[in-house]
Amino acid sequence: MHKILVINPGSTSTKVAVYEDDKQTELFSVRHSVEKLMEFPHVIDQFDFRYELIMNSLREKGLALDFSIIMGRGGMLPPVQSGVYEVNERMLAALRKAERGEHASNLGAFLADKIARQIPGCKAYIADPVAVDELDDVARVSGLPEIPRQSIFHALNHKAAGRYHAAKVGKKYEELNLVIAHLGGGVTVAAHRQGRVVDVNQGLDGYGPISPERAGTLDNGRLVRLCFSGKYTENELLRKLAGKGGLIAHVGSNDVQELVKKAEGGDTHVASMLHAMSYTIGKEIGAMLAVLKGKADGVILTGGVAFNDYVVRDIKEMIEPYAAVFVYPGEDEMTALAANGLRVINGEKAKIF
Secondary structure (H helix, E strand, O other), X not given: OOEEEEEEEOOOEEEEEEEEOOEEEEEEEEEOOHHHHOOOOOHHHHHHHHHHHXXXXXHHOOXXXXXXXXXXXXXXXXXXXXXXXXXXXXHHHHHXXXXXXXXXXXXXXXXXXXXXXXXXXXXXXXXXXXXXXXXXXXXXXXXXXXXXXXOOOOHHHHHHHHXXXXXXXXXXXXXXXEEEEEEOOOEEEEEEEOOEEEEEOOOOOOOOOOOOOEOOOOOHHHHHHHHOOOXXXXXXXXXXXXXXXXXXXXXXXXXXXXXXXXXXXXXXXXXXXXXHHHHHHHHHHHXXXXXXXXXOXXXXXXXXXXXXXXXXXXXXXXXXXXXXXXXXXXOOHHHHHHXXXXXXXXXXXXXXX
């Protein structure tokens, strides 16, 4: 039996889980108040604070530091291939610079590394960070050479959903062509061609479908004029794109479950905005089916929003004439990280950043 510790830093909490091989034995969240986090100028400055809280929680629960491996959530690294990466100084240096952006997930490697160093023979790893980049060269080209298209997406859950589906149908993930749509606060839709994500929308602050919190693709000219209107600061506009866009901008909430209740209760404006979101997701899935030249083994809907049949039905109506749709709701990042750790334990060689 091998014990795996999984650490997943989020914006206002750090999720921690313990696995014995593939069985989860502990799962808890260490909460962080927004007011406390505001005291730190940069995400990296939260490291000591979060580390002490995690260690205190482990002690309070009587969990000994006897882990075989520590898995941390991968952060905003420079572009990397999919896979499991051993944490090293080069990776930590890149995360300190945060050239691709500050995000709580940047702390995952640091937290895993510090704990692993206290355990003889234990190492720290990350897996399938949001920076996974497997795009075909043609998918990188935009209309401006100064702004090539980027690969920033929910790689961990995409890959986990792809492997889960492959196992269900008795295939290897690398044998299938799939379109996978992660439906969460942000939405990313990708073309998976035999184990590689050859095209995907930039789901952080770029382009793609309307989502609960993201604006998605906009009219470029009007966006530029808004930038120079003097009405908003740069940070305010960036927040409109990611955090305060999408459903939040239209109906004041990102809680899809509650919005569905309102729509079913007769709120026509909310219903029309949910339909608009589903419509843009369906369009993006259609585009990725075209990328696969119609040779798709299926479309997978995953992520938290996929729990809502109201939204799923809308998307299915657009897509089912062209491909089979499979729904695997939720986003179990902890189990996905543990599964990647178990692959290393079982002999798969980790990559070096």
